[in-house]
Amino acid sequence: xxxxxxxxxxxxxxxxxxxxxxxxxxxxxxxxxxxxxxxxxxxxxxxxxxxxxxxxxxxxxxxxxxxxxxxxxxxxxxxxxxxxxxxxxxxxxxxxxxxxxxxxxxxxxxxxxxxxxxxxxxxxxxxxxxxxxxxxxxxxxxxxxxxxxxxxxxxxxxxxxxxxxxxxxxxxxxxxxxxxxxxxxxxxxxxxxxxxxxxxxxxxxxxxxxxxxxxxxxxxxxxxxxxxxxxxxxxxxxxxxxxxxxxxxxxxxxxxxxxxxxxxxxxxxxxxxxxxxxxxxxxxxxxxxxxxxxxxxxxxxxxxxxxxxxxxxxxxxxxxxxx
Numbered sequence: 001x002x003x004x005x006x007x008x009x010x011x012x013x014x015x016x017x018x019x020x021x022x023x024x025x026x027x028x029x030x031x032x033x034x035x036x037x038x039x040x041x042x043x044x045x046x047x048x049x050x051x052x053x054x055x056x057x058x059x060x061x062x063x064x065x066x067x068x069x070x071x072x073x074x075x076x077x078x079x080x081x082x083x084x085x086x087x088x089x090x091x092x093x094x095x096x097x098x099x100x101x102x103x104x105x106x107x108x109x110x111x112x113x114x115x116x117x118x119x120x121x122x123x124x125x126x127x128x129x130x131x132x133x134x135x136x137x138x139x140x141x142x143x144x145x146x147x148x149x150x151x152x153x154x155x156x157x158x159x160x161x162x163x164x165x166x167x168x169x170x171x172x173x174x175x176x177x178x179x180x181x182x183x184x185x186x187x188x189x190x191x192x193x194x195x196x197x198x199x200x201x202x203x204x205x206x207x208x209x210x211x212x213x214x215x216x217x218x219x220x221x222x223x224x225x226x227x228x229x230x231x232x233x234x235x236x237x238x239x240x241x242x243x244x245x246x247x248x249x250x251x252x253x254x255x256x257x258x259x260x261x262x263x264x265x266x267x268x269x270x271x272x273x274x275x276x277x278x279x280x281x282x283x284x285x286x287x288x289x290x291x292x293x294x295x296x297x298x299x300x301x302x303x304x305x306x307x308x309x310x311x312x313x314x315x316x317x318x319x320x321x322x323x
Contacts, residue, residue: 001071002230002316003194005057005106005152006099008091016102017055019094020075021230026094026101030055032074035083035092057105057231061177061193061281068177068193068233103152104196104231105175109282111225112273113171113200114142116264117257119291127296140264140272145200146222147284153228153316156323159304160223163203166301166322168308170247170293172240172259173198174266175231176283181274188270191279194233195240197310197318198286199226204296227284229316237314241265244313245290249306254298257290259312 002021007014019026034049042048052070054060060067084093115121115136125132135141151157159166177193200221207220237243240259247255269285295301302308304322311317 001068001075001233001236003057003060003071003233004104004228004230005102006094007102008094008099016106018053018057018060019099020071022075022079024079024093026096026099027075027078028055028090028092028094029053029060029071029074031090032078032092033070036074036077039081058107058109058282061105061175064178064281101152101154101229103150103155103227104229105227105282105284106150106152107282108147108150108175108227108284109280111145111147111284111286112142112269113145113221113286114140114264114269114288116140116262116269116288117290117293118263119261120289120293120297123291123297137263140269142269142273142285143217143221145225149222149224151224151226151320153226153318153320155226155320157201157224157226157308157320159322160203162219163205165204167202167204167295168247168249168302168310169198169200169202169289170245170255170257170310171198171200171289172243172245172287172312173227174240174269174285174287176270176279176285177281179278179280181278182276183270183274183279185267185271188267189234191270192234192266193281194231195237195312195315196227196231197229197312197315198284199308199310199318199320200286200289201225202294202296226318226320228318232315243315245293246311247293248309248311249300249302251307251309254295254300255290255293257293259287259290261291262287
């Protein structure tokens with residue numbers, strides 16, 4: 001499934017809802033499951049639907065594997081019945097222009113961004129005239145970034161007032177769907193519910209100053225992160241380590257890579273993070289930047305008014321104009 005969060009205008013205001021992207025349009029999974037239960041004669045379809053297929057993405061992830069199966073049942077029901085309205089007039093199926101697509105997970109519990117592609121890491125140390133640290137090969141290092149400054153596709157990203165070195169970073173992100181602690185690599189894939197595209201926007205001049213004092217990055221990163229366009233469930237990406245990755249600026253290809261060049265895999269990240277700690281549904285693990293996947297490596301810099309598109313095979317395109 002291609003899960004999403006969309007915003008819809010109603011007579012009583014704007015609401016965010018859990019959806020699934022299909023060839024026919026955007027399905028409201030909560031309403032579709034409720035309608036299915038209603039037709040099956042359930043006495044309390046609304047209450048049961050809210051418990052089993054919640055209308056908000058984070059609640060849906062908390063509901064676990066059963067919620068995924070119920071969502072698939074709702075999609076099958078809609079395809080077989082052809083219904084687009086509930087009896088109360090609630091819409092089950094929207095065309096893309098009828099709703100605003102938001103980031104799939106507007107309120108992740110955390111974002112841990114790793115440093116997992118050797119080519120990117122080596123290039124960064126070369127540009128600083130520093131040797132590649134041996135410790136990078138010993139453990140999958142990461143930093144935490146602000147999980148409340150999240151935007152989705154086709155959303156403007158503001159140019160921060162404190163930087164003149166704005167950069168994009170082309171990343172694959174894994175979304176955690178199952179709680180756990182001290183997880184072995186062999187069991188780690190079961191904890192990933194799906195994948196999305198991640199743009200870890202960076203203020204390189206501020207980041208450079210922060211890193212000189214061996215702390216961070218912080219302000220150079222945490223002002224905005226883009227995720228989208230969908231959360232593609234793990235069953236649709238059986239091998240996340242062979243996905244083409246591309247970055248375009250104003251339609252021109254700047255970066256190309258493949259997720260298969262990653263050194264530290266998500267399974268290793270999960271094992272490391274969960275040591276004597278817990279991962280939770282709604283946690284996000286960023287891969288770090290694929291080799292050549294940012295302007296810093298290329299010595300090319302985006303400008304105000306540019307549009308950045310990041311595309312990953314089997315997932316889709318994350319598009320953000322800079323304002």
